[in-house]
Amino acid sequence: MITLSKAFQKAKLMLQKAKYFLISKKIKWALSFGLMVLLFYSCSDNAIFEENQHLPSKTWDRKNIIQFKVNIIDTLNPYKIFINIRNNGLYARRNLYLFVTIISPNGNELKDTVNCILADEKGKWYGKSNLGDLYFNKFLYKPNVRFPYSGTYIFKLEQAMRTEKMEHIEDVGIRIEPLE
Numbered sequence: 001m002i003t004l005s006k007a008f009q010k011a012k013l014m015l016q017k018a019k020y021f022l023i024s025k026k027i028k029w030a031l032s033f034g035l036m037v038l039l040f041y042s043c044s045d046n047a048i049f050e051e052n053q054h055l056p057s058k059t060w061d062r063k064n065i066i067q068f069k070v071n072i073i074d075t076l077n078p079y080k081i082f083i084n085i086r087n088n089g090l091y092a093r094r095n096l097y098l099f100v101t102i103i104s105p106n107g108n109e110l111k112d113t114v115n116c117i118l119a120d121e122k123g124k125w126y127g128k129s130n131l132g133d134l135y136f137n138k139f140l141y142k143p144n145v146r147f148p149y150s151g152t153y154i155f156k157l158e159q160a161m162r163t164e165k166m167e168h169i170e171d172v173g174i175r176i177e178p179l180e
Contacts, residue, residue: 047177048176048178050084050174051174055171059168059169066156068174070153074150075147075149076146077179078145080142082140083114083141084173085116085127085136085171086136086170086171088170091166093118095115102154104151105149105150113160
């Protein structure tokens, strides 16, 4: 009877340790994720707009056109427009071509093709990496632009690579800052 009780206590202790390990691992993950979100959004110091859309499957299908609606009030001061890209280290290319469309409140459209260089010739990733294998890049798209009309502007980002689906692109976004 005594050996059975000791075995039971030992098993119970092992179960408690395993449970503690799993809980502490979940807490560490939650804290890491929270810190990442805080760091990611704390960089919005002087931006009048910044939004990043997460691609849930980490794959950007050419048919998935990412859209942002930006309300512009100030038509006098110039701004800088950035394109945000977050990829992981498994992305198979060193660049990402985009079609960018800006639609003004009166319906005028401006279309551009943008080449975002994500890595150097040797494959070393550019950008900030706060979480190991994730790389965040902020590409200057328009260095000095004045919005001619106040109202809602629509920004559309479309991946323009030859491959239909670009895997390992995790987030895509737009950031607008006053030109200082």
